[in-house]
Each structure stands twice: as structure tokens, then as C-alpha cells.
Amino acid sequence: MVTHNIRIHRHSIRPAVVQTTPPLPSALRSVGNLLNSFLEWFGELGLFVWQVMRAAVRRPFEGRELLRQLDELGSKSMPLIALAGAAIGAVLALETRSSLVRFGAKSMLPAAIVFSIIHETGPVVTGLVVSGRVGAGIGAELGSMKVTEQIDAIEASGVNPYKFLAFTRIVACILVLPLLTVAADFCGVMVGWISSTLVEPISFLKFINQGLAGTSFSDFLAPTFRTAVFGLIIGTIGCFQGMRTQGGTEGVGRSATSSVVLSSLLVILADVILVKLILVFFP
Amino acid sequence: MSRAARLGAFIIATLAILAAGIFIIGSKQYLFxxxxxxxxxxxxxxxxxxxxxxxxxxxxxxxxxxxxxxxxxxxxxxxxxxxxxxxxxxxxxxxxxxxxxxxxxxxxxxxxxxxxxxxxxxxxxxxxxxxxxxVIADLMKKADGILDSSQEALDNVTVATANLGSITGKINQGQGTIGALVNDKKIYTQLDETTAGLRDTVSHAQAGVTSFQENMDAMKSNFLLRGYFKKRGYENSSELVKDEIPQLPAAAPLKTFTFESKQLFDKADSAKPRNQKSLRAAGQFLADTEFGLAVVVVSTGSTGDAQKDLVLAQARALVVRDYLVGNFSFDDAQLKTLGLGKGKNPGPASGWGTVEIIIYPADTEAPTQVSAVSPK
CATH class of the missing domain: 2.40.30 (Elongation Factor Tu (Ef-tu); domain 3)
Structure with missing residues (x-):
């Protein structure tokens, strides 16, 4: 419905622009078009978010679908996230060791591994991996539903697709991201310890004690729960790109790709802003 | 595994890890x-x-x-x-x-x-x-201050070294007094010549003094002057205190011979001997006895000039010693003199003073300087 309105709007503006302005150089015209489509995208995103929020406060709350999405997006992402976290832990342990040995600060190795994993690497890698797996999944799923007019069918059967399809996925993303981050942190630290102890034996207790020495709640909880924002971004962008899919199966592929690219980009941008904000609120 | 079980496992596992993290960090902060x-x-x-x-x-x-x-x-x-x-x-x-x-x-x-x-x-x-x-910053400040002052000190040392270099350079180049002294051989030669001349002069002077001495001795023997020395009782004033000791030894004397000066000398103010045979008893005792030290102690009367009386006492002691040494056989190094001069020992009523010969036992040594407490 909304997309239809917007399409009409777009068509109504274009002839006016062409008629009122003198012919522009083609380069300038393409920049103008790009800016125009960028603004359109944001406008459509705003309208989409508004529809979702309006649908979210109305009954029924679609709990069963939410649980299904939690499983789909959370539990099934777990192996991938665990593997990614473990890889980070191993790489950090091996890379950091050589740098620290060069400075004669080898005893700082546990702190360096644990701190960098729970503070930055764990959350960001979780965000990026989930945006890859889940963003693409949501984009492709909703895109194919859109092009096969299933969404229209859902709407016709009296179910709000913004609530049933979008809201449940967005909320599931918000909820599972912090949990997946914790899992990634845990796997990273464990594999970091295993990598360290293979090179130079150190007890797990000492590794954890040294790693968490001087760590406060703000060092652990704030970075972990900022991934909820990543979840919001991934879910929203995935659903939005999926539900505005046009042009058959080709359009489904475009939606999947664009939802991955945009959600990854926005996750990194949001991380920059959130790190700054966290430093302001938890100095 | 059913979907619900899988989801349950996922949620429980991740929440457990979260709880463990919270608990570990909390316990480090002593929250629990x-x-x-x-x-x-x-x-x-x-x-x-x-x-x-x-x-x-x-x-x-x-x-x-x-x-x-x-x-x-x-x-x-x-x-x-x-x-x-x-x-x-x-x-x-x-x-x-x-x-x-x-x-x-x-x-x-x-x-x-x-x-x-x-x-x-x-x-x-x-x-x-x-x-x-x-505070590391304070430490750095202090270290900086120390470095600054050491830099200043080094600068001063550099300046001082430069000055020293300039001075030694000047000396080396023969500039200034020290430079001339160090570099100019002429001064050394002149000094050498001067020393040689001085040595000649001294040897001439010595020869002169020797011949003067001889002349003086000849004059003393000359009949015109002989009377003066004879009357005085001694010839050479420089020999008056030759055998004198500063004070009597602390040891108890072995024997003391006491004479009145009037018995032994010609006049009240003269050291010319008279009737020296009365000293024989003392001389004989010295010759017969093993003694450590003997002292001729002379005091003058209580009248007259103190300095003159001291010289007179010394002269009389010398005369008595010369007599004893010349007439009796004993080690003359053991016979010493002590001129007490005026008033120290007033003596008999004649006012001429007394002569004592005090003999000390074998192990007595002559005192070389005046001790704080006088023994007598």
C-alpha cells in the first residue's frame, strides 16, 4: 500500500523536474538522481519504521512467530558465531603475543585478549556475521514472499504483515544479538586461552583473573548490550529491503545483497557512534 | 532436537555465560x-x-x-x-x-x-x-632540575677549563711571570750564577769568621786583655749554658755538697775562682761513686741586676764544672750545670750566694725541658 503510494509520488514529481529546469549536464543529472534516490530510500525507511511501530502496539503480539524467529536467527546462528568467536580468539592470541613480547609485556597477554574480545572484537564480529547470515536470509525470504505476492495474501487474510513478518524478526534480532555476542566472547576467550597455553602453559584461572583484572561492569555489559542496536539495524534493514523487493527473482537477489551490504555498513557506522556514546556515559 | 529445545539450550547457555561474566567481574569488585x-x-x-x-x-x-x-x-x-x-x-x-x-x-x-x-x-x-x-611528573621535574644544574656546572667547568687552557697556553708561550720562569732559561742561569756567587760569599764569610775567631782568641791571650778575662773567670760567653739543664731531675739526690760562694770565688760579682781545693771532697766523691747525674747548682745573692746575676750564676757553675772535670776522672757528660740567678735560692747571709753539687743515683736522666711541676 505504502510502496504503491510512493511510486505514484515518484512518478508525479519526475515530469515536473524535467519541465521546470533547463537541461542539465548528464553527470550532474546522475548525481541529482542518486541524491534523489538516496532521499527516497530514507523516506521509505522512515515510513516503514512508522508502520512497524504502529503495528507493534496492537494485539495480537505474534508470540509463536517470535519464538520461531528467535530459533531461526539465534540458535541456528550459534555455530557460525561460535566459530567466528573462536577464530578471533586464536588470531588475537597469536598476533598479540608477538607484539607484546617485542615490548616485554608478555604478562599483559590475557588482559589484551580478554579486553579486546569483550570490548570491541566480539560485538563487532557478531554484528557483521549476523548481518551476513540473518540480513541476507531475511532479505531473500521477505523478497521472495513479496514477489510471489504472499505478503499481499497475508494482508488479505487480515494479518498485518508489518507485525507478523517485520516486527517479529526485528525483535528477535534485538534479543539474540547480545546473547550471540556473549557466546562469541566466551568462545573467543576460551580459544584464546587454549592458543596461549599451547605456546606457553598458563592456568585457566590465572588467565581469567589476569584478563579480567581491572574490568568493570561497564567494560563488559555496555559493549555486549550495544549489539542490541546492531540487531535493530540488521532486522530493520533486512525486513525493509525484503518488503520493497521489485522485479521477480532478480529483485530477490538484489534485496538479499543490498540488505547484507547496508546492514553491515550501518552496523560499523553505528559502532563508531555507540563506542563514543558508551565512553561518554561510562567513562 | 526440537526447535523449542534448541532455542531453550541457546538461551540458557548464553544467559549462563552472561551470568558467569557478571559474577566474575562482580566478585572482582567485591559486589557479592x-x-x-x-x-x-x-x-x-x-x-x-x-x-x-x-x-x-x-x-x-x-x-x-x-x-x-x-x-x-x-x-x-x-x-x-x-x-x-x-x-x-x-x-x-x-x-x-x-x-x-x-x-x-x-x-x-x-x-x-x-x-x-x-x-x-x-x-x-x-x-x-x-x-x-x-608522582612521575614531579620526579621528572626534579630530574629536569638536576639535569639543568648539572648542565650549568658542566658549563662552568667548561669555562674554567677554557681559562686553564688559556693560562697554560700563555705559560707555554712564555707570557707573564710564570711563563717567563718556566720558559726563559736565562732566569735559571742567572739564579744559578747568583747561587754560586752566594756560595762563594758564604765561604768567604766563613773564612773571615774563622780568622776573626782566631784573632779574638789571640787577643784573649794578649797580655792587655788577658786580665779582663781572668778577672771575669771565664773566657767564652757562648759556652756559659753549654752543659746547662733546664731544671733539676725529679729523683731523690744521692748526695748534696753545699758551698758558700764566698769560699770559692774572688769577689761578690766575679766568677774568678779562689781556693777551689775546697771542692775536692765533692770531686773525689764523683770520681769514686757510680752516679747517673750530677748538677752544679749556683745561686747568687738577692741584690743586683737579675740578668747580670743569672749570667754570674751560670759562669760560676761553668767554672766549678770546669774545675771538677779538669781535676777528677769521671764521665763529664754526666756533670751538668744550673744557674738559678737571683733570689731563687737566697743563700747565706754573706749575700754572695751558694754553690751546690747535687749527685743523683745511677739511673737518673737529665731533664730536657721544664716540666709543669717543679721538683724543688
């Missing part, structure tokens, strides 16, 4: 254990943060809960410390808190020393003593 609170005051906390470690005897035993700025500029910063209950028996009221740094650039932490056994226990919210922390 029984603690008590102490305070300490510092003028600076050198970047200590709330949540910093507290170490008691090097063991992590608490956390800094808060840092409070003072309300007045004269007050100090207060740090609030939550300490594990188990440290309550170690930390006493005389424990001292200090802010230290792990290594040179590590984290700050608070170190609390053990209290003494007899000190009172601390209570909740007590304030314990503190040591001012070592």
Missing part, C-alpha cells in the same frame, strides 16, 4: 561478598579510578568504591575503600594506605600496610593514615 569500608585522604590520587584494586600485603583484597573531592581547598581528597572481611584482623588503626603504580606506566592501585599487633582494630568508616603518592 561481605566487606567493610575504610577511608583514606590524599592531596592527589594521581589518576586512581573508582574500581581500582586494593592490595593488602600485595594481595588483592578490596576495591576503591569511590573518590570524593573535598568541599574546601584546604581539605584533602577522600577515597572510599571496600575491603574483604578477612583483612579485618590484619588492618589496624596504624595501617597506612599508599597509592602505587604497577610498574612505571601500569594501573594505579591502593596498597595498605599491615597494622602493628598492639594497635586497635579498625571500625567501619574509619579513616586510616596515608602516604603521599610518588
Amino acid at each position: 561478598t561481605s566487606t567493610y569500608r575504610l577511608k583514606a585522604q590524599f592531596t592527589t590520587v594521581v589518576g586512581l579510578d573508582p574500581g581500582a584494586e586494593i592490595r593488602v600485603g600485595g594481595v588483592h583484597a578490596g576495591t576503591v568504591r569511590g573518590i570524593e573531592l573535598p568541599h574546601k581547598p584546604t581539605d584533602k581528597i577522600t577515597i572510599l575503600m571496600d575491603l574483604q572481611r578477612s583483612t579485618h584482623d590484619i588492618i589496624k588503626q596504624d595501617s597506612v594506605a599508599a597509592i602505587e603504580t604497577e610498574g612505571l606506566l601500569g594501573n594505579e592501585y591502593v596498597s595498605i600496610s599491615f597494622g602493628s599487633a598492639q594497635a586497635l582494630n579498625v571500625k567501619d568508616d574509619d579513616t586510616i593514615a596515608s602516604l603521599p603518592p610518588l
Whole structure:
């Protein structure tokens, strides 16, 4: 419905622009078009978010679908996230060791591994991996539903697709991201310890004690729960790109790709802003 | 595995990890254990943060809960410390808190020393003593000051060395007095010549003195002058104190011979001998006895000039000694003289004074200088 309105709007503006302005150089015209489509995208995103929020406060709350999405997006992402976290832990342990040995600060190795994993690497890698797996999944799923007019069918059967399809996925993303981050942190630290102890034996207790020495709640909880924002971004962008899919199966592929690219980009941008904000609120 | 079970496992596992993380960090901050609170005051906390470690005897035993700025500029910063209950028996009221740094650039932490056994226990919210922390910046400032002053000192040394270099250069080039002395051989030659001349002069003077002495001796024997010396009793004034000792020895005398000067000398103011045979008894005793030291002690009467009387006493002692040495056989090195001069020993009524010959036993040595307490 909304997309239809917007399409009409777009068509109504274009002839006016062409008629009122003198012919522009083609380069300038393409920049103008790009800016125009960028603004359109944001406008459509705003309208989409508004529809979702309006649908979210109305009954029924679609709990069963939410649980299904939690499983789909959370539990099934777990192996991938665990593997990614473990890889980070191993790489950090091996890379950091050589740098620290060069400075004669080898005893700082546990702190360096644990701190960098729970503070930055764990959350960001979780965000990026989930945006890859889940963003693409949501984009492709909703895109194919859109092009096969299933969404229209859902709407016709009296179910709000913004609530049933979008809201449940967005909320599931918000909820599972912090949990997946914790899992990634845990796997990273464990594999970091295993990598360290293979090179130079150190007890797990000492590794954890040294790693968490001087760590406060703000060092652990704030970075972990900022991934909820990543979840919001991934879910929203995935659903939005999926539900505005046009042009058959080709359009489904475009939606999947664009939802991955945009959600990854926005996750990194949001991380920059959130790190700054966290430093302001938890100095 | 069913979908619900999978989801349940996922949620439980991740929440358990989250809970474990919270618990580990919380226990490091002593959030879930029984603690008590102490305070300490510092003028600076050198970047200590709330949540910093507290170490008691090097063991992590608490956390800094808060840092409070003072309300007045004269007050100090207060740090609030939550300490594990188990440290309550170690930390006493005389424990001292200090802010230290792990290594040179590590984290700050608070170190609390053990209290003494007899000190009172601390209570909740007590304030314990503190040591001012070592601020690296202050240390750097001090080191900078030291470096500056050493630079100044080095500059001064450089200037002094340059001056010294210039001086030695001038000396080397023969400039100035020292330069001339060092470099000009002419001065040395002149000095050498002067010394040689001086030596000649001295040897001439010696020859002159010798011949003068001979002349004087000849004159003494000359009939015109012989009477004077004879009347005086002695020929050479320089020999008056040749055998004199400064004072009598402390030892008890073996024997003392006492004569009145009137018996032995020609006149009251003369050392010319008369009737010296009366000294024979003494001379014979000296010749027969093994003695360590004998002293001829002469005193004059209480009238007349003191200096003249002293010379007269010395002369008389010399005359008596010469007689004894010349007429009796004993070691003359053991016979000494002592002219007491006027008034020291008033003597008989004649006013001529007395002559005593005091003989000391074998092991007596002649005193070489006046001792603080006179023996007689």
C-alpha cells in the first residue's frame, strides 16, 4: 500500500523536474538522481519504521512467530558465531603475543585478549556475521514472499504483515544479538586461552583473573548490550529491503545483497557512534 | 532436537555465560561478598579510578568504591575503600594506605600496610593514615632540575677549563711571570750564577769568621786583655749554658755538697775562682761513686741586676764544672750545670750566694725541658 503510494509520488514529481529546469549536464543529472534516490530510500525507511511501530502496539503480539524467529536467527546462528568467536580468539592470541613480547609485556597477554574480545572484537564480529547470515536470509525470504505476492495474501487474510513478518524478526534480532555476542566472547576467550597455553602453559584461572583484572561492569555489559542496536539495524534493514523487493527473482537477489551490504555498513557506522556514546556515559 | 529445545539450550547457555561474566567481574569488585569500608585522604590520587584494586600485603583484597573531592581547598581528597572481611584482623588503626603504580606506566592501585599487633582494630568508616603518592611528573621535574644544574656546572667547568687552557697556553708561550720562569732559561742561569756567587760569599764569610775567631782568641791571650778575662773567670760567653739543664731531675739526690760562694770565688760579682781545693771532697766523691747525674747548682745573692746575676750564676757553675772535670776522672757528660740567678735560692747571709753539687743515683736522666711541676 505504502510502496504503491510512493511510486505514484515518484512518478508525479519526475515530469515536473524535467519541465521546470533547463537541461542539465548528464553527470550532474546522475548525481541529482542518486541524491534523489538516496532521499527516497530514507523516506521509505522512515515510513516503514512508522508502520512497524504502529503495528507493534496492537494485539495480537505474534508470540509463536517470535519464538520461531528467535530459533531461526539465534540458535541456528550459534555455530557460525561460535566459530567466528573462536577464530578471533586464536588470531588475537597469536598476533598479540608477538607484539607484546617485542615490548616485554608478555604478562599483559590475557588482559589484551580478554579486553579486546569483550570490548570491541566480539560485538563487532557478531554484528557483521549476523548481518551476513540473518540480513541476507531475511532479505531473500521477505523478497521472495513479496514477489510471489504472499505478503499481499497475508494482508488479505487480515494479518498485518508489518507485525507478523517485520516486527517479529526485528525483535528477535534485538534479543539474540547480545546473547550471540556473549557466546562469541566466551568462545573467543576460551580459544584464546587454549592458543596461549599451547605456546606457553598458563592456568585457566590465572588467565581469567589476569584478563579480567581491572574490568568493570561497564567494560563488559555496555559493549555486549550495544549489539542490541546492531540487531535493530540488521532486522530493520533486512525486513525493509525484503518488503520493497521489485522485479521477480532478480529483485530477490538484489534485496538479499543490498540488505547484507547496508546492514553491515550501518552496523560499523553505528559502532563508531555507540563506542563514543558508551565512553561518554561510562567513562 | 526440537526447535523449542534448541532455542531453550541457546538461551540458557548464553544467559549462563552472561551470568558467569557478571559474577566474575562482580566478585572482582567485591559486589557479592561481605566487606567493610575504610577511608583514606590524599592531596592527589594521581589518576586512581573508582574500581581500582586494593592490595593488602600485595594481595588483592578490596576495591576503591569511590573518590570524593573535598568541599574546601584546604581539605584533602577522600577515597572510599571496600575491603574483604578477612583483612579485618590484619588492618589496624596504624595501617597506612599508599597509592602505587604497577610498574612505571601500569594501573594505579591502593596498597595498605599491615597494622602493628598492639594497635586497635579498625571500625567501619574509619579513616586510616596515608602516604603521599610518588608522582612521575614531579620526579621528572626534579630530574629536569638536576639535569639543568648539572648542565650549568658542566658549563662552568667548561669555562674554567677554557681559562686553564688559556693560562697554560700563555705559560707555554712564555707570557707573564710564570711563563717567563718556566720558559726563559736565562732566569735559571742567572739564579744559578747568583747561587754560586752566594756560595762563594758564604765561604768567604766563613773564612773571615774563622780568622776573626782566631784573632779574638789571640787577643784573649794578649797580655792587655788577658786580665779582663781572668778577672771575669771565664773566657767564652757562648759556652756559659753549654752543659746547662733546664731544671733539676725529679729523683731523690744521692748526695748534696753545699758551698758558700764566698769560699770559692774572688769577689761578690766575679766568677774568678779562689781556693777551689775546697771542692775536692765533692770531686773525689764523683770520681769514686757510680752516679747517673750530677748538677752544679749556683745561686747568687738577692741584690743586683737579675740578668747580670743569672749570667754570674751560670759562669760560676761553668767554672766549678770546669774545675771538677779538669781535676777528677769521671764521665763529664754526666756533670751538668744550673744557674738559678737571683733570689731563687737566697743563700747565706754573706749575700754572695751558694754553690751546690747535687749527685743523683745511677739511673737518673737529665731533664730536657721544664716540666709543669717543679721538683724543688
